[in-house]
Amino acid sequence: MLLVFEAFVIAHIVTGSVGLVAFWVPVIGRKGGDVHRRFGRVFTFTMLATGAAAIGISTATLIAPLATHPHLDDAVFVRGIFGWMMLYLAVLTINLAWYGWLCITVKRDRAAMRTPVNLGLQVVLTLLSVNCVVQGVLIGQPLMIGISGIGFATVATNLYHMYRPAPHPFGWLSEHVKALVGAGISVYTAFFAFGAVRIMPEIALNPVLWSVPLITGLAIILYHRRFILKKRAGKKAAPAVAA
Template sequence: MAGTAMIWVFEAFVIAHIVTGATGLVAFWVPVAGRKGGDTHRRFGRIFTFSMLATGAAAVGISIATLIAPLETHPHLPDAAFVRGIFGWMMLYLAVLTVNLAWYGWLCITLKRDRAAMRTPVNLLLQGLLAALAINCVAQGILIGEALMIGISGIGFATVATNLFYLYRARPHPLGWLKEHIKALVGAGISVYTAFFAFGAVRLMPEIALNPVLWSIPLIVGLSIIIYQWRAIARKGGGRERKRPLTA
């Protein structure tokens, strides 16, 4: 009976994850490809941000249900240790990564240069939690012999390091808040596209689900978007902003 109840909980989280994730993945492209700063950009940016927060929360529920009942929630996969590693611990890590990036990116655009206001207990807790889960992802990857888990943990370490570097840097770039906003929200998009591609492929094409090439596609596309947007900021606004005094 407990196993049946857990399956129902798992399926409910999966449905919520798909609905909110699909909404966010569509909304993602409007602020990325459209005109920056207008009402449409802001409206779809909010939709994307809160969709990512909801998607990440649902993914936390999916991962916890998987850790509790791995074979009941994934009956097509016979190896409980593998299921816990990939669909439990790694999904939990990716879920917190998504929430971390979405929340951090939201703070960057709403608080802008006020980094002291961004150093809230929730934001700092998310940095510590993501670092712990990235370490755990490495450990679990070693235990089950899955190199992908070890490799993908690097994104979490880089996220925490760059977030904290900006939050505590003595003299940040005047447009650092905008660059961090882009990095974080595009990063959240990378995280969710990666999860949809990879975990969706387990059901449709299980033989390629853990192929590093499949996992690298969203990362390459996302990094290209970040670099392009950062260069656009430097071209259009960097000159004017550098004339302003640097603030802590």
């Protein structure tokens, strides 16, 4: 079990590191060009791989908590944080990366987004968000309860976009940004927090540490949303000028 766990950890670190570097190229660089698309693909697929590896890590932790985390001595705590919460974050990352990829692939064809895989990811993430709340209550970890809200919000906004009667003309682009930046937030949060357990365990569950990626990501999403709305306003104004 330990060898399998370590293999998943190595895969998680390698794919996650590549993805988190690639993340900044489409965020900062020129939008829509070849470089944007190329690094966007790298980021998306490494996030899917990182999430899959994290599922392996969390599953091994749930089976053998102290064997996989010998530097800790509380099996209940390890199962809660490194098992259930990491499993939740892993599926959150996969959900956002896959949803964001579909948004840019099918664009306005929202019926094409309502695939069994995509809808199934919404169901699984909802169940894991509920479980994260329950486990947080059982082991007395408010952080688990609070962070579950991201999962509920993700599912709610994803389904709202897929089923809303009159979608925003650039809604698919706004959702694309939300989802892929959200995937970056999820993985940066996991890297900061779970990495801190080994380096500085006393601050690993500090809400301030967990809030840094969230605040940064929300700022990026709001900035790009404003850019998208301005783009829409410019396209509306163009026909009026021509007339």
